[in-house]
Amino acid sequence: MSKIFFAIIFVILLIAAGNFYVYEKGYLVDWFGPKNEQTSVEKLLSFEVKDTMLSADYVQRFQGQFENLKSKLQQNPDDFNSWVTLGILKKTVNDYEGARDVWIYAGQIRPKSSSPFANLGDLYANFLNEPAKAEENIKKAIENDPNDINFYFSLADIYRYKIPGKEALYEQTLLEALNKFIDDVNIISSLASYYRLTNQTEKAIQFYEKLVKLNPDNETARQDLEELKQQK
Structure with missing residues (x-):
């Protein structure tokens, strides 16, 4: 085969590898389109305080936190923890759509x-x-x-x-x-309460008995169990 043929194959493989890298890293771009990796990241690195009830002090504080995160992410767009934190910050100031976009991106890179x-x-x-x-x-x-x-x-x-x-x-x-978290008190308590509220008395008694057995000091559970037994 000619050297030209091998060169063409190499370029095709290189492009394929590049496209795979873009997908794996989660960059929302197409190398052959008008955008690039940087503009995709920069679009996420904006900050808008949508909570009109925040005081000026809090706005300034959150703005400072954002600038710190922005600096980190501009230096390293693969900083997963900073992306997650940025989403939390955006949610805190009621920018829910912004938080959504950031977390979608974080999910793509990890x-x-x-x-x-x-x-x-x-x-x-x-x-x-x-x-x-x-x-x-x-x-x-x-x-x-x-x-x-x-x-x-x-x-x-x-x-x-x-x-x-x-x-x-x-x-x-x-x-x-x-079935996975066997005898977990919180799950048993939630099911017991659910059965009681939905008038599934037999199931409620069954789970309250489990709850009391696991947590004998739970007086509220004991009282609920006694009330359920009186309803029978």
């Missing part, structure tokens, strides 16, 4: 991390009113870190309070979590 997806789940559920996206992101957080019990509670609450028609998945999610 797709195996749970943090950006957990933050997105909370943001979509409680601030942007997009429960389907909240469910999707919390599930991704669980996939990445199945040992964080808080994610299961978040997913269960999304089903119970945010997605009409999926309320029954609250129970299912917590029962699945209980």
Whole structure:
């Protein structure tokens, strides 16, 4: 084969590798388009205080924190922790769309991390009113870190309070979590309360008995259990 042929193959492979790098790093750009990596990052490095109730002192303080994060990220756009922190800062000043974009980016440069997806789940559920996206992101957080019990509670609450028609998945999610986190007092307490509030008396008694056995000093649980037994 000719040297020209090998040169062409090399260029094709180089371009393919470059495109893979862009995807893996999460840069929202196309090398052959009008944008580039820097403009994509710079677009995220803006700061707008949307909370009109903040005092001037707090605005100045948050602005200073932003400038510090911006400097770090301009020097190292792959600084994952700073991206996550920037999202938190944007959320703090009510820039929810800005926080969303930053955490999406953080999830792209670290797709195996749970943090950006957990933050997105909370943001979509409680601030942007997009429960389907909240469910999707919390599930991704669980996939990445199945040992964080808080994610299961978040997913269960999304089903119970945010997605009409999926309320029954609250129970299912917590029962699945209980199979993983055996005898976890918080899960058992949540299920006991859920069964009591939904008038599932037998199940409520069963779980309150488990709760009292695990935590004998819980007087509130004891009182709830006695009341349930009197209803039978």
